[in-house]
Amino acid sequence: MAGLNLIKSCESCSCRWMNFRHLTKNELQLLNLNRYEATFKPGEIMVKQGSPTSNALFMSAGLSKIYIEGSRGKNFILGIASPGKLILGPGAYVNSRHSYSVAAITAVNACFISVDIFKQLTKENSAFAESLIEDISIKALETHNRMVNLVQKRMSGRLADALLYFADDVFKSDNYDMILSRQDLGDMTSMAKECVVRILKEFEESGVVYSNSSTIKILDKEKLVQISENG
Amino acid sequence: MAGLNLIKSCESCSCRWMNFRHLTKNELQLLNLNRYEATFKPGEIMVKQGSPTSNALFMSAGLSKIYIEGSRGKNFILGIASPGKLILGPGAYVNSRHSYSVAAITAVNACFISVDIFKQLTKENSAFAESLIEDISIKALETHNRMVNLVQKRMSGRLADALLYFADDVFKSDNYDMILSRQDLGDMTSMAKECVVRILKEFEESGVVYSNSSTIKILDKEKLVQISENG
């Protein structure tokens, strides 16, 4: 199995989870022995909501979307996963079920790491455990923030937030490919796909954001931030 | 200072945090030495969003509301805190600032416990640390669920959720005092206070819930659950 891996070892991996810095050489080796890599094509499901949390995931290449499958077939997109981020929902510590689904957007390489090993490491290494608490806490803060924004802002503010999220957190650039469909953008900002189109058009007419169906260029970031803040 | 405390010690406390069961006698004593009790009158602020997270809180009596102060004076009510629950936002592990405010609804007794001590205990006692991760994870799951519901359901479904939350999680009874104002109920369900009134009236007209300004009686729970599920 190790022969199939693209990445030589966790010790030398350049895109490993930051918090693995707290692990000793031995612990990293243990990790390395209990992982395997897989590749996914665009659109393929990497993690299915409700399935057992046997593994945590770490992507080494590509982008994927994390989404909750709500009732009546409606999805809610939590965010974009990229290399270096832990993919393991809160269900792992509650009911041992994945609390969200993850689907590849681009071609993706990912490491599967046994949750049992993962939990064992948190037990043995308190610095590592604390860093996990930090990671979870950061996500909780982001979620709180997200929820308040979704609930208190109008459509243009919500869409501005999403565009800024891609620029600042995902691509670190104000020009980027819009990897989500209009429908997905709607699922992320709680609006109908037609409304996404209309608000994007408004942004374009006011010279804030240029967009075509697959590209975004933020032209006036200050104004976009203002739109986000004014709700 | 110990003389001011109503509760004799953490060891014998009947309403202490469940996860303290993982602590040893010594650790409980350490906890006990580093706590102090306070009482709050209805309406008083117990924790202010943005203030330093020097202490975690545990209520021994009363009810309070946990809320995020959003932009432009709009609040968002996260939930109701009751005895036995840890009150410590994710900010404690991120920026050492309280990420939400907490205000007493009824008369409240609460213990303040030093966050430093709290963190020290998670470092020394891995079972305790894991139980904290579990606690945080449960809250994260609830938040995810909440967010999806708020975003995908219409007003009647959201209000039904809130009424069921009070019945099942807070009061464990289908008849209870509505301790929140209509405005607060609106801040919790993302709707205007006038709409809360109107939907409650609808519920009453269809025989699902009886309500006056300070009381709720769930008359047809199945139907209320249905309303919640149908969005």
Add this chain to the structure above:
DNA sequence: AAGAACAATTGATAAATATCAATATGGTTT
């Protein structure tokens, strides 16, 4: 008990958002 202050209620209306149906566009397959 009168009055002040605040919360709840109601009705009318405006604003925000979703839905529906039709058309356009772009990329793929054949």
Add this chain to the structure above:
DNA sequence: AAACCATATTGATATTTATCAATTGTTCTT
């Protein structure tokens, strides 16, 4: 290049929700 598919776009309309203004009820104070 024609046909096909999925997605994007547009316009018209319906639905949902918020806002405003006025009134009623409640609680607290004096």
